[in-house]
Amino acid sequence: MNQAYDIEYPFEEYFFFSGEEVPQYNSAWLDYLRNGYNYDEHTRKTSNTKSIISGVLSGISTVAGVVNPIAGLAIGAANTFMNSKADYLQNYANETYGSGKVKITPYDTDQSRILQGKASPLEYKQILNDLRDTAPYAKEFADVKRNQFLGSQTSIGSLVLQQGINAASSAVSSFMQINSNNKSFQNNIVKQQSSTTSITSSSAYDIQPQTKVWLVLAYPRTEIREQIARVFHYTGYSHPVQAVPDFTSRYWFNFVQCTPVFDTPIDTIHPEYESDFKQRFQAGVTVMHPHKGEYD
Numbered sequence: 001m002n003q004a005y006d007i008e009y010p011f012e013e014y015f016f017f018s019g020e021e022v023p024q025y026n027s028a029w030l031d032y033l034r035n036g037y038n039y040d041e042h043t044r045k046t047s048n049t050k051s052i053i054s055g056v057l058s059g060i061s062t063v064a065g066v067v068n069p070i071a072g073l074a075i076g077a078a079n080t081f082m083n084s085k086a087d088y089l090q091n092y093a094n095e096t097y098g099s100g101k102v103k104i105t106p107y108d109t110d111q112s113r114i115l116q117g118k119a120s121p122l123e124y125k126q127i128l129n130d131l132r133d134t135a136p137y138a139k140e141f142a143d144v145k146r147n148q149f150l151g152s153q154t155s156i157g158s159l160v161l162q163q164g165i166n167a168a169s170s171a172v173s174s175f176m177q178i179n180s181n182n183k184s185f186q187n188n189i190v191k192q193q194s195s196t197t198s199i200t201s202s203s204a205y206d207i208q209p210q211t212k213v214w215l216v217l218a219y220p221r222t223e224i225r226e227q228i229a230r231v232f233h234y235t236g237y238s239h240p241v242q243a244v245p246d247f248t249s250r251y252w253f254n255f256v257q258c259t260p261v262f263d264t265p266i267d268t269i270h271p272e273y274e275s276d277f278k279q280r281f282q283a284g285v286t287v288m289h290p291h292k293g294e295y296d
Contacts, residue, residue, distance in 0.1 A: 032192040044185045048178045055174030062170070077146050082106035084145035088138040089114075089131055102127050235284065247287045252295070257284035 083106050090104040101119040119127055220228065235255050245256040260281045262274075288295050 029192050036192075037189075040185060040188060044181050047181045051174045051177040051181075055170055058170035058174075073150070077150055079106075080149040081142045081146040085135075085138045085142035088141045089134065092134055092138075093127060093131060096130070097123065097127055102131075104131075234286070248289075251289065251291070253286050253288045255284060255286045256281065258282070 086104050086106045093102050093104065094100075097119070100117055101123060102117045103115040105113045105115070114128060114131060117124075235257070245258060245260075247254045247256060258281055260278050
């Protein structure tokens with residue numbers, strides 16, 4: 001019994017107890033590991049994930065912003081070519097055979113659709129052959145018009161350049177944000193590690209219950225230690241593995257305690273003897289080893 005603190009020590013007949021008052025310390029680093037580290041780590045990972053997702057979405061938006069105008073430019077160039085070729089052939093037919101004889105509409109990039117219109121079958125056949133001979137000139141005219149259309153679209157190059165700059169800026173921004181999050185997390189750890197450990201009271205010698213803790217060390221008594229040593233000496237320790245028992249590994253004796261399982265039925269031994277063998281092994285069997293005619 002410690003009278004000053006009214007502490008009862010259990011099992012005093014088995015143990016020696018020694019106690020002393022020691023200062024109660026406060027460690028900001030340990031408090032941070034217990035309470036703040038996991039939260040800060042979760043916040044850092046969440047922020048980094050958001051930065052990565054934001055960068056990926058920005059990249060997708062940039063690609064879409066470049067692909068859509070380029071696709072529109074390609075469609076516009078194809079339409080310009082087809083319409084110009086059809087217009088050239090239509091004007092040629094009108095000037096050569098009169099308006100309304102045939103009607104020419106854009107079909108694809110290589111040919112135009114020529115409808116009969118007011119032309120007789122014989123006229124239509126003659127006009128058709130003539131227009132086929134004129135088609136290469138119409139194609140040259142359409143190529144010129146298409147090139148003029150592409151040359152007028154000067155904003156595409158600047159758009160691609162601007163979108164590329166935006167994508168690079170977004171990637172750099174995401175990288176810098178992740179790097180900033182990691183540095184901030186590491187700096188906070190260094191700051192917490194360098195924090196001082198303080199004593200609760202202003203004086204280490206100020207004996208007050210709330211500023212001191214009672215440190216108790218317990219030691220087994222001499223006779224208990226001797227008993228424990230004898231137990232380990234004579235019985236060893238538990239070995240929870242199914243294996244053939246070892247009867248010869250120690251110098252003076254081997255102690256074996258197990259639930260025996262015989263490889264083959266013992267048909268020649270009476271069941272009562274077999275049961276007795278098992279009970280003895282379950283209780284523990286000591287096999288003595290003589291050395292120079294002496295036993296331990």
